[in-house]
Amino acid sequence: MIKKIEHVGIAVKNLEKSKELFKKLLGQASYKTEMVESENVTTSFFKIGEQKIELLKSTAENSSISRFIDRSGEGMHHLALHVEDIPKEIQRLENEGFSFVSKTPVKGADNKMIVFLHPKTTNGVLIELCQEIK
Numbered sequence: 001m002i003k004k005i006e007h008v009g010i011a012v013k014n015l016e017k018s019k020e021l022f023k024k025l026l027g028q029a030s031y032k033t034e035m036v037e038s039e040n041v042t043t044s045f046f047k048i049g050e051q052k053i054e055l056l057k058s059t060a061e062n063s064s065i066s067r068f069i070d071r072s073g074e075g076m077h078h079l080a081l082h083v084e085d086i087p088k089e090i091q092r093l094e095n096e097g098f099s100f101v102s103k104t105p106v107k108g109a110d111n112k113m114i115v116f117l118h119p120k121t122t123n124g125v126l127i128e129l130c131q132e133i134k
Helices: 014-024 065-072 086-095
Strands: 001-011 034-035 041-048 051-056 077-085 112-117 125-134
Touching: 001 065, 001 125, 014 041, 014 051, 041 065, 065 077, 086 112, 086 125
Parallel strands: 001 051, 077 125
Antiparallel strands: 001 077, 034 041, 041 051, 112 125
């Protein structure tokens, strides 16, 4: 079952400039920056109440973030939803007719296992399911 909105992912070209912009906007600094090799990105997180904003900068020319920016420019990339049992949620959503970019969860940023639903089955919005790694 989906428990809450985990974060909103925003694709950026320049992580340092974007961190400064969001620091000014939100009145607080990023609490974490980390590289996620499985996704070819460097991420930076800001906390707002219980939710987060994740800035994503590509570390490879052929990554999904690079392709997204080339196609659409900087901006909202995905909506992440927190789940307790990612394999169970994958099965449930597949039974409901949703498709996935890949059904195999991988280690993502912020100590999470992640998987993405394909935007063709979610009104054009890339949805990320996140499960805390225990």
